[in-house]
Amino acid sequence: MKKWQLFGTTVVGASLLLGACGGNGGSDSGSGEGKDVKGEVKGDGSSTVGPIIEKLNEKFNKKFPNVTVSNAQSGTGGGFEKFISGSTDFSNASRPIKDDEKKKLKDKGIDYKEYKIGQDGVTVTVNKDNDFVKELSKKQLKKIYSGEAKTWKDVNSKWPDKEIKPFSPNQSHGTYDFFSEEVMDKGDIKADKNSDTNQIVSNVDKNKQAIGYFGYDYYKENKDKLKVVNIKDEKGKLTKPSEKTIQNGSYVLSRPLFIYANEKKLKDNKGLQEFLKFTLKDKGKSAEDVGLVALPKDKYTKQLDKLNKFIDKNSDSKDSKKDDSKKEDK
Structure with a gap:
């Protein structure tokens, strides 16, 4: 699985190159059923969502070889900055859009549509040799x-009276924002x-006193190296991350x-329309392909x-305007 996470750097998936050269073995014309649809679609945002987009793009390119979908991964916050500036067509996020981001979009006159494409569970882990931490409450976290x-x-x-080594994503990640809100009551996170x-x-794997989320x-890909920690909710009920409990x-x-x-x-970009329709028709298969969790299938159907x-x-509306224009010409 590819994990591109460069802060402040534009990183574009390999499927951009496939789309640019027509896909399907590099044919210029392509043989996809949507080969008449042409255009360019630009996205940016969450590095958690990014691998889903990359997997979707691999499939999408086979049917729409003349649509180039590029997707950078500058984090949820960085993605929204570009979305607000108008330089991207879509933005990936591992958290809901914030009120201040909504206001900035409104001030710019940008309306948007929100689509849920998968489900994740922020997973807390400790070193494999840690034999005492099996569960933590949100209060303890x-x-x-x-x-x-x-x-x-x-x-x-x-x-043990051993110093804790806490690790965290930085502020460019939606995972940081989610943890800050859900665990820290929007307070600051003090960690590496x-x-x-x-x-x-890597840090949790190498340090016996480490904890990270x-x-x-990422946990599924590295579960042989790490030990998962079950989390208690406010009522003291123990919860464990799994495909079923996350969904x-x-x-x-x-x-x-x-x-x-x-x-x-x-409204105007046919390529963007087809990519979003393709995403929802996929019904979370690509999320599962990269180790995340699909939503219940009816959620995709309703959004589609x-x-x-x-x-x-x-x-x-466009057809109506064309007809009105023809009448005026006459």
């Missing part, structure tokens, strides 16, 4: 990541912060994954129906 607990003994009096999630995995797909939301750190589309560009109605409505 907050104690660790606020810096209040310096040693494991500060978390639980029965645990990393732009590259793979570095967090990231998307479920039904019973895992306390479950979260939806999003694509936000620029409404005006969605709304997307089609939006496209049809604006298509009818």
Whole structure:
């Protein structure tokens, strides 16, 4: 699985090159059923959602070889910055859009559509040799990541008096924002912060007193190296990350994954329309392909129906304007 996570750097998937040369073995004309659709679609955002987009693009390119879909991964926050500037057609996010981001879009006159394309569970892990941490409450997590607990003994009096080494994604990641809101009550996270999630995995793997958190797909890919920690909710109920508990939301750190589309560009860009329709018709298979979790299938169907109605409505509006223009010419 490819994990590109470069802070402040534009990283574009290999499927951009496939789209540019027609896909399907490099044929210029392509043999996809949507080969008459041409254009360019630009996205940016979450490095958690990015691999889903890459997998979708591989499949999409076979049917729409003349549509180039590029997708950078500058983090959820970085992606929204470009979306607000108008330089992208869609933005990937591992958290809902914030109120200040909504305001900036409104000030720019940009309307948008929100689509949920998968589900994730922020997974907390410790070193494989840690034989005492099996579960933590959200309160204990907050104690660790606020810096209040310096040693494991500060978390639980029965645990060793060893200094905790906490690791976290940095502020460019939606995972950081989610953890700050859900665990820290929007407070600051005091930890060694990393732009590259793979570095967090490596740090937890190499340090016996380490603790780190990231998307479920990173845990699945590295589960032989790490030990998962079950999380108690506010009522003391123990929750464990799995495909089932993440999909039904019973895992306390479950979260939806999003694509936000620029409404005006969605009206005008046939390639963007087809890519979003393809994404929803995929019904989360690509999310599962990269180690994340699909939504219940009916969630995709309902969103696809709304997307089609939006496209049809604006298509009818364009046709009506064309007819009115012809009448005026006469």
